[in-house]
Amino acid sequence: MNFPKELRPTDKIEVQLFDGTIVNLPTAHPKFPSWKEARPDFDFGKKPILNYKKEACFAELIILRLLLDQGWDGAWIETYGGTHYLRSMPKAWNLQSEHISIPKVKEDLLQKIWKTAKTKACFDVLAWHGDQLAFFEAKRKGKDKLTSGQIKFIKGALECGISPESLIIVEWEEAALSDFQYPEDKKFFINLLTNGDENQFDKKYKDCFDFRDPKIKRKEFNLIRNKVFKQLLSKYGKRCRLKIHPDCSKINKFDIDHFIPLSTNELNKKLRKMKPANGRKVPAQSFGSNNIKNLIIACSRCSAFKKHRIIAARGASF
Numbered sequence: 228m229n230f231p232k233e234l235r236p237t238d239k240i241e242v243q244l245f246d247g248t249i250v251n252l253p254t255a256h257p258k259f260p261s262w263k264e265a266r267p268d269f270d271f272g273k274k275p276i277l278n279y280k281k282e283a284c285f286a287e288l289i290i291l292r293l294l295l296d297q298g299w300d301g302a303w304i305e306t307y308g309g310t311h312y313l314r315s316m317p318k319a320w321n322l323q324s325e326h327i328s329i330p331k332v333k334e335d336l337l338q339k340i341w342k343t344a345k346t347k348a349c350f351d352v353l354a355w356h357g358d359q360l361a362f363f364e365a366k367r368k369g370k371d372k373l374t375s376g377q378i379k380f381i382k383g384a385l386e387c388g389i390s391p392e393s394l395i396i397v398e399w400e401e402a403a404l405s406d407f408q409y410p411e412d413k414k415f416f417i418n419l420l421t422n423g424d425e426n427q428f429d430k431k432y433k434d435c436f437d438f439r440d441p442k443i444k445r446k447e448f449n450l451i452r453n454k455v456f457k458q459l460l461s462k463y464g465k466r467c468r469l470k471i472h473p474d475c476s477k478i479n480k481f482d483i484d485h486f487i488p489l490s491t492n493e494l495n496k497k498l499r500k501m502k503p504a505n506g507r508k509v510p511a512q513s514f515g516s517n518n519i520k521n522l523i524i525a526c527s528r529c530s531a532f533k534k535h536r537i538i539a540a541r542g543a544s545f
């Protein structure tokens with residue numbers, strides 16, 4: 228299905244239904260930028276407010292807006308105190324003034340699912356595009372879980388012929404944007420990469436950073452690895468761009484290397500002098516992205532020599 232890239236599933240989560248059946252639901256892991264301006268007057272009891280194209284939005288609405296912008300149609304289905312179909316930020320608890328109507332066939336489908344599932348609970352967003360249809364449930368990473376009502380809803384939807392592929396979990400987290408965990412970390416990279424020029428750094432290297440959980444980044448990388456390797460080979464040829472080991476390229480084996488490592492504990496060690504405690508390693512921080520700007524071809528020698536270290540670019544020019 229042609230979802231906006233933020234909502235494309237990159238893995239699956241296991242959901243156990245109440246009859247013991249396990250279903251695997253596709254899961255996307257987008258980052259949504261947080262809202263930094265004044266909070267809207269009504270925020271649904273302190274729901275997180277995010278920034279979608281400079282508008283204050285709840286996560287459900289960002290998901291819907293992303294889909295609408297990609298040519299889908301749909302509604303946010305809010306089940307607080309009745310069923311509400313919404314497409315804009317609610318202004319008050321009764322949600323009345325924002326009601327929209329949805330096509331009768333969609334309404335009928337929902338009623339059928341709710342009757343089968345014996346619940347009025349629902350995934351947050353229903354979207355359709357031609358003969359495609361999908362449900363999306365927004366879950367804030369590490370905070371929200373599927374409710375028992377939603378687990379019943381999943382079973383009802385499956386029994387009504389909705390495929391598991393159309394029941395998508397959107398496990399979102401707030402984007403740190405270029406917010407480094409520590410200012411000295413950003414300073415370190417600015418000095419290393421652009422000789423202290425912050426403007427240049429923001430312009431040139433912003434896409435090379437992604438502060439999400441490295442596990443997610445690794446999964447996403449595995450999905451694009453082959454494609455990106457071909458792209459890099461056709462652009463730069465089989466040449467090592469690290470050139471940091473005396474035996475560089477002596478073995479004719481090349482792979483993709485993250486120039487800024489996906490995760491590393493180098494700065495915790497070097498800048499903060501953190502020491503390993505109780506036989507454990509110094510904790511690593513998440514830094515590098517899977518953006519092609521952060522991916523280079525390296526020979527196996529240099530790659531192994533570099534590991535998770537952060538190095539200044541020598542052969543690599545970006």
Ligand SMILES: [Zn+2]
Nearest residue numbers: 467475526529
């Ligand atoms: Zn090399």
